[in-house]
Amino acid sequence: MITVEHLTKRYGSTLAVNDLNFTVAAGEILGFLGPNGAGKTTTMRMLTGYMPPSGGTATIAGFDVLEDSLAVRQRIGYLPETPPLYREMTVQGYLHFVASIKGVSAGERSPRVDWAMGRCGLSERRHQLIRKLSKGFRQRVGIAQAIVHDPPVIILDEPTVGLDPKQIIEVRNLIKSLAGDHTIILSTHILPEVSMTCNRVVIIQKGQVVATDTIDRLVSQSDNRTQYELKLTGNLEPLQTALGQFPGVDAVQTQSDGDNHVVTVTTAGETDVGPELTALVVQAGLKLYEMNRRRATLEDVFLQLTTTEVTSEDEAFAPETEADS
Template identity: 45%
Template structure:
């Protein structure tokens, strides 16, 4: 549905995106991650036909974004970063304007405006001026305008920026409904958000793709794998000795605090070890307050990725 081949974008002497290739199948929800300035927005702008790539090509639903631009643009819905809207227009007026420019017949517009207003919880503020809306509501108007023509592909640039936790939850539910009909590429800084919603994650670093895979695949790459966290009433040395002797334990890290000891245990395999560990401690009559098995999450992977030197650059200099 979305195809990018060797996309490169230079702004004067600065390279924003360097040789980006990926393809996204129909119906996938893909999270687009990376630090500020990694080239996420630039990539989205190239895919939506707003900026042409310096070299490389992209196509949406089979239409090349440069040579067949208008057909490509007709099949996308786009929510740009910071949701630019006309403050002097009313919500339904704006949606109608967008619908007209997308060549939707009148009857379709009327029907779709009601539908997207329902969907994005805008029905009660349809007649309000956009300029008077809160950030969260403006964001929903931005989403509503992207959905108005039921586009095959949705590009959402930081759709949850500025929303409160409740609104983020609603947005997540909405995304769950949308995934049935649309192929979605969304960028975000909120990693747990992406972890919950995306089928697949692309991570950009300095304009290059450094990771591509499902959340599980990426989390499996985290060094050290899963951990068991324990809180024990004993001194650190005793804890080290007790836990270190358990079979399957690779490493134990302890941090004493207020007479208790916090231990982080790395198992050799992926097995859940907490039962064995707690038994071992009970054997030594140590009180255990807490024992948690923690799987690595996307955030661990992300932080690991960005604490290492760029693998592509490392290869280049080697």
Template identity: 60%
Template sequence: MIEVEHLSKIYGSTPAITDVTFNVEPGEILGLLGPNGAGKTTTMRILAGYLPATNGNARIAGYDVHENSLAVRQKIGYLPETPPLYPEMTVEGFLHFVAQIKGIPAGDRHQKVTAAIERCNLQDKQRVIIRKLSKGYRQRVGIAQAIVHDPPAIILDEPTVGLDPRQIIEVRNLIKSLAGTHTIILSTHILPEVSMTCSRVAIINRGKVVATNTPDNLMTQLTGGSGYEVEIEGEAALAKQVLQNIAGVSLVESIPTAGGHQAQANRAYLRVISQPGKEPGKDIATTLVRAGFGLHELRRVNATLEDVFLQLTTEEKNLEAVTQGETA
């Protein structure tokens, strides 16, 4: 549905994005994840026809973004970071206006507007003036204007920025409800949004895509998948030597505490990273007890998307193997 090939954008001598390549399958939600200034918004503006690319190609629903810009705009719904709303209009009036400028036939506008209002749960606010709405409801109106013409592809730039936790959950559920019937690109730097909303992730850093895969595959391939946190009574250095010799253990490191507890005197806190496909938890416990350490806690911890994000955005690595191993 969305194909991006070797896309670059250069402002003067400064590259905003370089050789960006990824695909989004029909009905999929792709999370474009990266730190501020990584190039997410630039990429989305090119896809929406707002900016021309310096090099590369992008196609949406079979249409080239540069050569068939008007056709592409008919196939997408776009929500920029700041929703393009007219605050003096009512929700219903604004959506009718948007439906008109998007070319929806007059006889179909009422049905399309009503459907967008219902999908975004705006029934109680449809006659309210937009400037009187909370930020969360304004964000919903922004999504409603993006989907009012029922486009096959939707581009959402930071759709939950500035919202409170309850509003984030509501907007997240709304976006998830659009999957399947719509293909969605969702940009964000908020890590929980990606793992809870997106079926696949493209991580962009310094204008380049450094990995593309499902969140689970990224966590497994880049971090080894899981490990253990250990709280013992004894010397950390000695415990690390003992644990490092266990089959299936790749790394042992000291941490401030285990399990989020307050550190106690005479206690050592360690993280044991297991090798991919290995589960040495039983051997860890047995080895520590036999070596005379007091074992107070052993808990399994799974890698998180935050671990992946930090690894990819703080280490300059070529991660083609991760991208090549992606699953659609």
């Protein structure tokens, strides 16, 4: 459904997007991730026809974003980081206006608007002025305008900004329900949302793809270790001796306050050795109050791939900022 090949964008001497290559299959939800200034928003603007690329190609549903820009825009629903709202209009009036400029026929316009308001929890706010809505409800209006014309491709830039936890869950469920019939690119800094929503992720840094795969594969390739945090009371010496002889233990860290201890044990591999560690604690004569098992997460992978020292070149990616939009 979406194919990006060698996509490049320059701002003068600054290379904001550098030779991007990735694909998104029909019906897939792709997480598009990167730190501030990495080139995410610039990429999404090129995909939506907002700005032309300096090089390379991108096609949406078979149409080239540069040569067939109008056809591409007709097939995309786009929610930018700052929703394009007319605050003096009512929710319903604004969505009717958006539906009309997006080519929804007069006979289909009201049903499409009602559908979009229903999906985004706006039906009871249909006659309210947008300027009187909370930030969370304005964000919902932004999502509604992106889906009102039932596009095959939906591109969402930070769709849960300003929402409370209940609203975040509702938007997450909405996005997941749209998959299958729609191809979705989701850009967000809330990594747990990506883990719970997306089939696959693309991570970019300094305008280049640094990883693309399913979340499970990225996590397993990143760090094949497991950490156990044990909260204990008693004499630690017998346990420390036993852990030194325990196969697969890479590291042991201890924080103590008198007879109270927090011991972090790092083991190689993904095999759960919690029962064996519990047995060692009992044999050592300590009291175990709590044990937590922690494996690598998408956040760990993201930080590993994108944490670099900020340079003046990074700061030059000014067009990525909200102020530029």
